[in-house]
Amino acid sequence: MKIKNILVSQPRPNETEKSPFAELAEKYQFKVDFKPFIRIEGVSAKEFRQYRVDILSHGAVFLTSKTAVDHFFRICEEMRVVVPDTMKYFCTSESIANYLQKYIVYRKRKIFFAAKLEELITQLQKHKDEKILLPLSDPHKPEIPKLLDKKKFKNTKVVLYRSVFSDLTDVPITSYDILVYYSPTEIKSLLQNFPEFEQGDTQIACFGPATVKAAKEAKLRIDIQAPTPQFPSMTMAIEHHIKELIKGEEPADEE
Numbered sequence: 274m275k276i277k278n279i280l281v282s283q284p285r286p287n288e289t290e291k292s293p294f295a296e297l298a299e300k301y302q303f304k305v306d307f308k309p310f311i312r313i314e315g316v317s318a319k320e321f322r323q324y325r326v327d328i329l330s331h332g333a334v335f336l337t338s339k340t341a342v343d344h345f346f347r348i349c350e351e352m353r354v355v356v357p358d359t360m361k362y363f364c365t366s367e368s369i370a371n372y373l374q375k376y377i378v379y380r381k382r383k384i385f386f387a388a389k390l391e392e393l394i395t396q397l398q399k400h401k402d403e404k405i406l407l408p409l410s411d412p413h414k415p416e417i418p419k420l421l422d423k424k425k426f427k428n429t430k431v432v433l434y435r436s437v438f439s440d441l442t443d444v445p446i447t448s449y450d451i452l453v454y455y456s457p458t459e460i461k462s463l464l465q466n467f468p469e470f471e472q473g474d475t476q477i478a479c480f481g482p483a484t485v486k487a488a489k490e491a492k493l494r495i496d497i498q499a500p501t502p503q504f505p506s507m508t509m510a511i512e513h514h515i516k517e518l519i520k521g522e523e524p525a526d527e528e
Contacts, residue, residue, distance in 0.1 A: 274474070276303045276515055280449040282310040282459045293508040301515050308444055310454070310462040311436045313410075315344050318351040326431050328354050332403040333361040335428070337417060339372045341408040344433040346376045359383070363397055363405070365390060365417075390417070394424060401426070411435035412458065414483075441466040446475075451497070453478040453507060457487035464491055476514075480507050 279298070285307035286292040298305040328349060336342055349356055361383045364370040370386035373379065387393035397405075405428040407418060413432075421428045436458045446452070446467050452475060454460055460479075463470060478497035479485045488495050497507075497514045504510035 274450070274518055276301065276450045276518065278304040278306065278449050279451040279453060279511070280444070280446075281305060281307050281453045282462075283307055283453075283455060284309050293506065297508050297512055301512075303450075306449075308441065309439055310441065310459040310466075311456070312439050313340060313434050314437050315347055315434045316432060318348065321348055321352065321431075321433075324431055326406075326429055328352070328406065329357070330404060331406040331429065332359070333363060333397075333400060333405045335363045335397075335405050335407045335417070335421070336369055336373075337365050337408075338410075339369055340410070340434060342369060342372055342376070345406075345408045348433055361385070361400060361403060363393060365393060390420070394420065397426065398424075403427070404429070406431065408433045438462040438465050446470065447473070449475065451476045451478055451511065453480075453511070454484050454488070455480045455507075457483050460484065460487040460491055460493070478507060478511060478514075 279294075281294060286295075294305045294307075334345060336345070346356070348354075356377070362370070362373055362385065364373070364384065364386040366388070367386050370384050371379075373384060385393065385396045387396060405421065405426055407421065407428050407430045409418070409430055409432050411432045411434075418428075418430050436456075438458075439462060441462070444466075446463075447470075452463070454463070454477070472494055476496040477488060477493050478499070479488050479495050480499050485495060485498060497510050499505070499507045499510035501510070504513055
């Protein structure tokens, strides 16, 4: 089976970015399309007021994504809250910490990050008296909220944005050889948009154990998985899969 086209359930990368999918498509001569299966919607100021959360009563913000950063500062602007220079930011990655420069002057004394969650929690222990605001999405993974509670940090959990299914009625879903998914919500969007979807020869690629679990629960056949020790990225896993398909179609050597 020759792979002719792949659909990636993510936004199209900026033209200035070097996309590993584009490189793979050029190498193996297939077409790659990008179509977000979900979109992000921020909660309104009116909805936020119903939470009765006082942002300024918190001395720290725990940020798990760049999207969380965007919506924290968006809701502050909409609520006309001026974030004080004394606010501390605990970020689950260096890229999130650097992204804060979009909104504030970067100062090491108030921005903390770590490659591992355990290391970040250790840093947070030094600021145990701070009340922490935890911006969340709907849905969200429960691990971090549970960990903050377990460690007895004073924290307020607040949903600032949510994932909403995209309208995919214009997508010829069965015309693609491989569908690539990165989250359980994207799997749900597939089923919501195409309730009569039959997989057939269409191959499914899933990134992350939660996405794999959602696909299995939806009775989908998973042909490609990442990350694995051998294939830490999705494009590496897909390339290996394509190589195996090519190898299977090569004629056997004549004796």
